[in-house]
Amino acid sequence: MKLRRQLLIVSLVALALPWAGCQYLRQVDNALAQGQMQALEATASAVAARLASAPQLIAPDSERLGRPTGAQLYLNPLPQAPLLDGYGDDWRPLQLPARELLDESGEALAQVTLGQFNDSVYLLLTVADHTPAYQDPRTGLLASGDAIEIHTADRHYTLPVASQGSARALWHNLRRSNHERELRLRGRWTSSARGYQLELVLPYALTGGALSVTVIDRASSGGGPPQRSAGTLPADGLPGRLVQPLEELQAELDQFARPQLRLAVVDSEGFLLASSGKTGMESTEDGQQSWLRSWIYRRLLAREALPAMPENALPPGLTESRRVAQQWFRGPLQSRIGAASVPVITRADAIIERPLLGRVIALQSAEALQSLTESAAHRLWLISCAAAGTALLLLLGYASWLSWRIRRLHRAARNAVDASGKLRGGFPRSRMGDELGALNRAFASLLAELDQYHQYLRTLSGKLSHELRTPLAVVRSSLDNLAASDLDEHSRRYAERAMDGGARLSGILNSLSAASNLEASIQQAEVEDFDLADLLEVLVQSYGDAQPHHRLALDKPPGELPCRGAPELLAQLLDKLVDNACSFAPEGSEVRLSVRREKDSYCLSVENDGPLLPEGYAHKLFDSLVSVRDDGGRAGHLGLGLHIARLIADFHRGRLTAANREDGSGVTFALELPREP
Structure with a gap:
């Protein structure tokens, strides 16, 4: 792998800058979320302390505290009076929570929804009964088949089930010892594929502030004991109280209102008593926030999956205990909504078990904090990317410059000697003070010394030829004189060998001298x-x-x-x-x-x-x-x-x-x- 690519890979460490920035933003986001949740809890605690000091605001009905759980029914405020046709089409757009009525086996037999408009109470009852038994007038019984029983504070009404038509509410007149029809209680029956449905209206004054609904299911229209039943009437036979929003509590709660903050007060069973403000998600719901950008930042900040916030109800998990509760929920377009719930407990010291009057729930969108975090994340991402890109470019430029110096040194070293093995000379010397500059100068010094040694070797033959001629001439003259004297055959043979060797040595010196002279003469040729x-x-x-x-x-x-x-x-x-x-x-x-x-x-x-x-x-x-x-x-x-x-x-x-x-x-x-x- 080339040096430039190695440095480029090493430069990828600069990508740790955006990662570190994301880690920092996660910590900041968590700290801001904790701060927002603590602020919500403090607000809810302040409202709860005010209501605990004035329990009549949250519990004006003294009879309500003593009633068993599950007996009460909630009156939802209605924007307009529903049309009593038995079909319930006016109720569906309101998306009001319905109360399920369970039979003895725990199976849902019916659903009931109550609402109030002006001084009237409206009721929508849907019963799941695949074999309804309708009223048979021939039996002479008050309710020979299925029936609906409604208990108010002082009366007990029985409504025989019919397949279609108007509802008849009968009550027992003790003074006259007969059953009379209540004309102030009006309703309409309709049948459906799953059973039947009743839409009913009665004056609020007729209820006396208490109401219970019981569904009786018989096997046939000939009378007899009920096959199963389900209702809200407790074991003591007294109907539960009607729970509705409280105007005085609403006025008190409005004093704590703040922008983009919703405050809600519920009773001990979770029924909404007052609500003030909004969570600030209207702009998000209108589509002003980019879903893609929110998704990117959510991935960037590695937020955990949150439970969805109910659309037209309060989270049930925040209304079921006596402890302070905190939780984050997922709002529209992946936004976050924080919720803090603080119980309202009476301060009566004489009571050993202080009753739970209700709960104060504070809800606020994290849109402001999320916008702040996303803005910081956007700036940090741009700055980190710019810093990382600059670092990559600088390292790439440095790697290219370093690679160019190494390649130049490589070319100079490769071309320092020609094909014949002769040093060309002119090796470049670097003035840089780093290790590559020192290596370049070391190569130049080494090649200069080799060139000097090469020049010495090239002139060595001439020097040897010049230095050896004189002793060789002495040896040859001595051998000539020795050969001219009288020698025996054995000595003369050795003398001749010595003379042949001297002649050969003289020829070698002549060749060396000729080569040295020829090299000089070649450079002067025309x-x-x-x-x-x-x-x-x-x-x-x-x-x-x-x-x-x-x-x-x-x-x-x-x-x-x-x-x-x-x-x-x-x-x-x-x-x-x-x-x-x-x-x-x-x-x-x-x-x-x-x-x-x-x-x-x-x-x-x-x-x-x-x-x-x-x-x-x-x-x-x-x-x-x-x-x-x-x-x-x-x-x-x-x-x-x-x-x-x-x-x-x-x-x-x-x-x-x-x-x-x-x-x-x-x-x-x-x-x-x-x-x-």
Whole structure:
């Protein structure tokens, strides 16, 4: 993996900034939510303390406190009087909570809903009875089939069930000892697929502030005991009290009203007695808040799933205990609504078990806090993304700059030595004070020292040749004098061997001196325009005369081959290559010279049969004092011929290479020669 990509991956750590910001916002959101809930609880506690000091506001009916739980019925305020047709169409848009009536087995037998408009009480009763038994007048009984019983404070009414038509309410007149019809109680029966339904109205004064409803289900219309029954009449036979909103309590509660805060007071059974204010969700319900943005921030803040807030009722979990309760609910469009419930308990010290008068419930939307948190989250997200993006760009730029410096150092190190192994020089030096700058300067110093050592090696042959000539001359003169004297045969043989060795050593020194002088003379050679084809033809003819044991062949394109260079040096280069090829090629084999035109150069090659080049020697052949001949050094080959050939190729800005043939039959030396050196 490249350095730039590595640094880019490391720079992804900058993404931890938005994550840390989200964690911080979660803590802030939780702290704000706790603060809002504590404020709601404090408000509800203040209202509860006021009501506890004035219990007549929340419990004006003294008889209400002593009644058993479940006996009371709630009168819902009605915006208008329903039409008494038995169908209950005017009740459905109001979505009022209905009271379920359970039979002895706990199964729901009926549902009853009560409402009040002006001074009248309206009742909607729906009974689930698949086999209703209607009144049979032939029996002469008050209720021969199913019946509805309504108890008020001082009267007991019986309503025989009919399939359709008006309802008849009968009550027993003790003074006259007969049953009379109550004309002030009017209603209408209708049948349905599940049973039957009754819609009823009576004056509030007729109830006496108390009311109970009982449904009696018989198996047939012939009378007999009830098959099952369900109702709100308690065991003592006294009807429960009617519970309705209290005007004085409402006026007291309005004094605690605040914007976007709803206060509600319920009695001990959860019936709503007064309500003031709104939760502030109207703007949300109107669709002014973006649902998508709310969903994003909810995911961002990792809020837990909340129970839904009932649409037209108070949460039941906040009205069922004597303890302070707190809970968050899910409102419209995934909003949050906080609710705090505080019990209202009388302060009468003489009572051991202080009765629970009711509860104060405070509800408030978290829209304001949510808007504040979402605004902070929006700003934090933008700032974090901008910071992370800036950090990524800076790190990417730094990585690119660092990668560029490393690539430049890599190119300089790769191009410091040419194909022939010679140091080019001019290695760039960095002025930066970091580790890469120090590495660059270390490379430059190392290459400078290597260049000095290379120069020393190149002049070593001339120095050795100069230093060894004088002692070698002394040795040879001494051997000549020794050979001129009288020696026995055994001594003369050793003297001749010493003279042969001295002659060979003298030849080596002459070759070293010639190579050193030739390298200097090459740099001073003059270039000229000449015909390369004519030069090759002349050389091949002379090679044929000089190498009678090999066949020389020339392969060239027709016509002239104009070239610019030093023809004497090129002839010397070809002499070295042909001499090298003939020395390795078997006797009678062909040595082929060929030339072909390229775009801006000529490609000359010398091919011969024979042994292949050893592995790894393709580039070392052109170094000084390198030879692959297997003659033990007796022939006096020092490896200078190909070195001189490479020097001539470098002078012409050419490239000299050696490679084995693809079929493994021999070796090919190729010279790429520019037309304009």
